[in-house]
Amino acid sequence: MRDRPARILLLAGLGLTLAGAGGGCTRTERALQQFLERHWRAPIAPQGPPPVGFGPLESSLQPDRCGICHPAQLADWKESIHAASMGPGVAGQLEELHRTDPAQARTCYVCHAPLAEQRPGTPGYDPTLTGKGIVCGSCHVRKWQRFGPPWRDGTLRSSTPRARLPHNGVTRTPAFLRSEFCKDCHQFPASGYALNGKLLQNTYEEWKAGPAATSNVACQACHMPDRRHQWRGIHDPDMVRGALTVSVNRDDTGVTLTVTNTGAGHQLPTYVTPRVVVSGELLDAEGHVVAGSRRESVIGRAVTLDLERELFDTRLPPGGSAVFRYAHERTPAPAGTLRLRVVVEPDHFYTDFFETLLQSGGGSGLRGIREALEASRRSSFTVFEHSVSLD
Ligand code: HEC
Ligand code: HEC
Ligand code: HEC
Ligand code: HEC
Ligand code: HEC
Numbered sequence: 518m519r520d521r522p523a524r525i526l527l528l529a530g531l532g533l534t535l536a537g538a539g540g541g542c543t544r545t546e547r548a549l550q551q552f553l554e555r556h557w558r559a560p561i562a563p564q565g566p567p568p569v570g571f572g573p574l575e576s577s578l579q580p581d582r583c584g585i586c587h588p589a590q591l592a593d594w595k596e597s598i599h600a601a602s603m604g605p606g607v608a609g610q611l612e613e614l615h616r617t618d619p620a621q622a623r624t625c626y627v628c629h630a631p632l633a634e635q636r637p638g639t640p641g642y643d644p645t646l647t648g649k650g651i652v653c654g655s656c657h658v659r660k661w662q663r664f665g666p667p668w669r670d671g672t673l674r675s676s677t678p679r680a681r682l683p684h685n686g687v688t689r690t691p692a693f694l695r696s697e698f699c700k701d702c703h704q705f706p707a708s709g710y711a712l713n714g715k716l717l718q719n720t721y722e723e724w725k726a727g728p729a730a731t732s733n734v735a736c737q738a739c740h741m742p743d744r745r746h747q748w749r750g751i752h753d754p755d756m757v758r759g760a761l762t763v764s765v766n767r768d769d770t771g772v773t774l775t776v777t778n779t780g781a782g783h784q785l786p787t788y789v790t791p792r793v794v795v796s797g798e799l800l801d802a803e804g805h806v807v808a809g810s811r812r813e814s815v816i817g818r819a820v821t822l823d824l825e826r827e828l829f830d831t832r833l834p835p836g837g838s839a840v841f842r843y844a845h846e847r848t849p850a851p852a853g854t855l856r857l858r859v860v861v862e863p864d865h866f867y868t869d870f871f872e873t874l875l876q877s878g879g880g881s882g883l884r885g886i887r888e889a890l891e892a893s894r895r896s897s898f899t900v901f902e903h904s905v906s907l908d
Contacts, residue, residue, distance in 0.1 A: 552692045556659065557701040560626070563633040563640045564654075564661050568685065571661065575684045578634055578646060578654045586683060587653075593746035594653065602629045602650035605892070606867060609885030628702040631655045656698075666693035666744070696724055696735045703736075712820055713827040720787045727835040729782030739782055751791045751863045754898045760785060761793075763859060763901045771844035772797065772905050774857050776816065778833035785816070785833045790866040792817030793859060797843035800854040800904070807853065814841050822870055845907075852908055859901035864893035 567576035574582055580600075584591025594600050603611075607629055614622035626636045632654055633639045635647045646652060657664055665687045667673050679686030692698055704721035711717065724730055729739075740748050749756040760780030766773045776795060778785040786793070792815050799810035816839050819828040833839060843855060862868075871890035875883070 549692050552690055553697050561631055561633055567661050578632065578652060578658065580649060580652050583653045590746045597746060597748045598752060599651040599748055600649065603648050605885035606889030609882030609889060612882035663687045665689055667691055694735060694737060696721060699736045717789060720783050723783035723787060727782055729835065734782060751786050751861065752896060754900060757861050758900045761900060765857060765903055765905065767905055771842055772855055774841040775838050776859060777838040778835055782835060789818045789820050791863045792865040793861050795839065795841045795859050797855055797857050800856055802853065812843055822873055855905045855907055857903045858899055860897060860899050862897040864896050868893045
């Protein structure tokens with residue numbers, strides 16, 4: 518039991534050797550890949566001293582400082598999961614790790630709080646920045662230089678001389694529009710931790726192999742529409758509803774519910790932590806569930822808590838369907854109503870994981886872990902409910 522936490526932590530570390538950029542052969546493509554390699558080379562170097570002439574606002578990495586001039590991005594980011602990437606669950610595990618395996622603990626920062634200034638023990642370390650997770654500067658600032666996407670019309674230049682703009686303007690590059698921009702944190706390298714021959718985290722490759730990549734629909738198109746900084750995903754009911762197409766068919770021997778991934782550009786869900794539960798249960802005339810009538814099936818990739826084994830993988834690739842059949846076990850069919858539901862549990866794995874961690878003692882990160890457990894329980898929601906009268 519006690520070595521379980523260490524195990525799950527280990528896997529993330531194994532994902533660390535960043536994959537070299539592959540693909541394209543044209544000169545611009547090569548330049549883009551080189552930019553991305555430089556931009557995401559881990560660990561990110563300290564910013565160093567701010568350039569001469571930078572005021573206090575421009576020489577702060579605090580998101581709320583950027584937000585004085587960029588309020589729309591700040592408002593979105595604040596509510597996003599990227600801003601919560603050092604939440605109680607991660608922080609609790611880190612506290613534990615800092616005591617037991619400090620080298621391993623450092624690897625977590627690469628994706629969860631990537632700036633040097635967020636890592637204890639590095640020059641310019643600012644503890645108030647660490648808890649803020651994937652801050653604006655993680656993606657936009659290197660050596661105090663701002664990087665960003667092209668103007669919306671695709672052009673790169675500014676009419677005002679850069680030296681006259683706040684933070685000396687922006688270096689614009691189409692790299693910000695590419696799925697590869699997200700890859701280092703959302704894809705383990707080929708040599709990373711795998712179960713049953715499949716990497717534990719494989720989102721970029723799933724995307725690359727699917728129809729979204731073929732039609733040039735990048736991660737940003739779905740997760741940053743209109744350049745919004747929300748990154749909505751499996752925790753967002755509307756996002757999931759928009760991605761699942763559900764149909765119900767009744768025949769003489771039962772009811773069939775078909776769930777199709779028509780909106781996610783990768784496996785639905787992509788990671789091992791969420792699951793989607795499809796269920797049917799009979800209700801009597803008073804609306805009470807008939808004991809023993811519930812049947813369910815799970816869409817997800819289930820792994821053991823120690824991450825040693827994959828139990829099953831029923832995720833839906835883009836365009837893929839799951840068929841759930843509720844057969845009448847008696848003829849004629851029982852009277853009453855059949856209630857069908859599709860429920861999303863975005864943090865299912867962690868509910869079990871945190872429960873086990875608490876049972877095994879939990880250590881000094883105990884309070885954070887208890888909070889994370891409560892949050893993981895609260896996060897489930899229903900995306901589809903339909904009742905079929907069997908009378
Ligand atoms: C004092 C105001 C101010 C502060 C503080 C500030 N910015 Fe800016 N930022 C600007 C202005 C003005 C522009 C437009 C520059 C141009 O015209 O090219 C800009 C442009 C940008 C762009 C490109 C935007 C686009 O429209 O494509 C990015 C990205 C950016 N800033 C990031 C940041 C980040 C990250 C921080 C905090 C670390 C920050 N800025 C702090 C004023 C500010
Ligand atoms: C510096 C690393 C990093 C980068 C770069 C990054 N992400 Fe993330 N992302 C994370 C981490 C870590 C989490 C999980 C945070 C948590 O749950 O604690 C996450 C979570 C998410 C989620 C999860 C939403 C959910 O419901 O669970 C989405 C969607 C997402 N990222 C999309 C993107 C996209 C699109 C890009 C590229 C534009 C991107 N990310 C770039 C590290 C990163
Ligand atoms: C290669 C990047 C990467 C590294 C390194 C990494 N993580 Fe994560 N982590 C992620 C992403 C991405 C997610 C969200 C998974 C998804 O939705 O695809 C995540 C999710 C999590 C979550 C669940 C979300 C939450 O907020 O509770 C925890 C806990 C976590 N990571 C802990 C750690 C710990 C501890 C380490 C270090 C041992 C670590 N991670 C290292 C990328 C990383
Ligand atoms: C996970 C990486 C990431 C983080 C964190 C992040 N951004 Fe961005 N930002 C991007 C990407 C990618 C784009 C381009 C999106 C596109 O064009 O589809 C972008 C675009 C922008 C733009 C240009 C918007 C426009 O309308 O042209 C501004 C300004 C900006 N970001 C500021 C910020 C600020 C301020 C923060 C923090 C509050 C922040 N960003 C956090 C990745 C990030
Ligand atoms: C065609 C739209 C689309 C594209 C393209 C897309 N996604 Fe998603 N993504 C979704 C939808 C819808 C969800 C919510 C359902 C789900 O979890 O699969 C989601 C969920 C997620 C999640 C939440 C965790 C989970 O287990 O599902 C992460 C992380 C994520 N996407 C990252 C990415 C990254 C990184 C890319 C690019 C490599 C990308 N997505 C490309 C639509 C898209």
